[in-house]
Amino acid sequence: MLERWQDAVDQCAEQIASQPWSGNLGFIYTTDSHVDALAEIVPRLKDKTGIPHWVGTTGIGILRTGHEDYDQQAMTVMACGFPETSFRVFPAVQDDLDDFDHQHRGWFGDNIQNFAVVHAAPESPDLQQLIPDLSEMLNGGYLVGGLTSSRSRNLQIADTVTSGGVSGVLFSEKVPVCTGLTQGCSPIGPKRTITEVSRNIVLRIDGRPALEIFKEDIGETLAADLARTAGYIFAALPVVGSDTGDYLVRNIVxxxxxxxxxxxxDLPQKGTQIMFCRRDGTTARDDLVRMLKQIKDRTSKAKPRGALYFSCLGRGRHTFGTNSEELGFIQEEFGDLPLVGFFANGEISHQRLYGYTGVLTMFL
Incomplete structure (x- = not known):
C-alpha cells in the first residue's frame, strides 16, 4: 500500500509514460482519504504526465478494472487521447446557466455537443433541477456521472479542484460513446398515484392514507415491524414516457x-406516479448482466477503448459481495478494458438523478 499521495501520483504517471502515445485528458478518482491533498495532487499529475486536463472526484470507494477499493488510500486514473477540439472541461456550474452559456458559446458554435461526463456536489441546492437544465442547455445532451461521496469535504476536479454545483467535461460528436444503466431495486407493488402531497411528505396515495398503501404493498411481515424497512424498502417514481419501465429510486426518509x-x-407533485421497491441482490445481478450484454451487442462493430463506471454506494460490497464482484461482472464481459470510476451518492444518467443504479459508459 502506498502511504504517500506523492508516491501514488508518481506511480500513475510512470504507468501512463509507459504507453506509446500521449494523452490530453485524464480522469482521476481518489478515495476520500486523499481529499485534503487534492489541491496538490492535480498539479503534480499535470506536471508528471504532461496531460493538461483532468476531471474527477472523490469517493468512499473507487473503481478500476476488476477491482473495488474501500477504506484505504487509493487513486485510479485513466489517460485518454481525443481530438484536440472534441472536448471542453468546464468548472462548477451552480445556478447561473447564463454564465455557462456565455463561457462556452464559441465552442458550442463549432461543435455539436451531445454528451458530458459530470460530477456534482450532493449538498448543492436545486441539484435535481440543475441537472436537467444543464442537459437542456446542451440541446438535450446526454449526461453521465455521479455525486461525490466523502466522509469529509465534497470536492470535484475540473482542471483544478472545485466544489459545489456540477462540473465536468463536454464532448462533441467526434467522441463516440455507448452508455447503459442498470437498476438495483425491484418493484414490489403496482404503479399508484400520489393524490395529496406537501413538499416531500406524501399524505395520500390513490385517495387513501399513504402509509396504509405502503403497508399493503410491502406485506404483512414488514408492515408489522416498519423499522425493518430501513435501507431495504424504497419509493420508486416511474419515468414519464419511458419505454423500458425506467424508474427513479428514492429513500424513504x-x-x-x-x-x-x-x-x-424527492419533491413529487400531485398526480405523480409512485411504486414501492426493495433492494434485491438477485435482481441487481440479473439486471447488470442484461445491461452488459446489451452494451456488448451495441458495440460489436466498434471495440471499446476505455470505460467509466459510476455505481451507487449501496451497491458494490453491500449488494454483490466483498470481493469486487460487481466489477468482476464487467471484467468478465469486456476483459481487461481500461476502466475507472467511483461509488457515488447518486448517479446521473441522461438528465436525471438516480439512486441504487450503475451507469456504464464506453468510449469507442
Missing amino acids: GIDAENGLIAIG
Missing part, C-alpha cells in the same frame, strides 16, 4: 404512523 404519512427523498 420518514414515517408518521400516527397520521399515516410517509416522507421520501
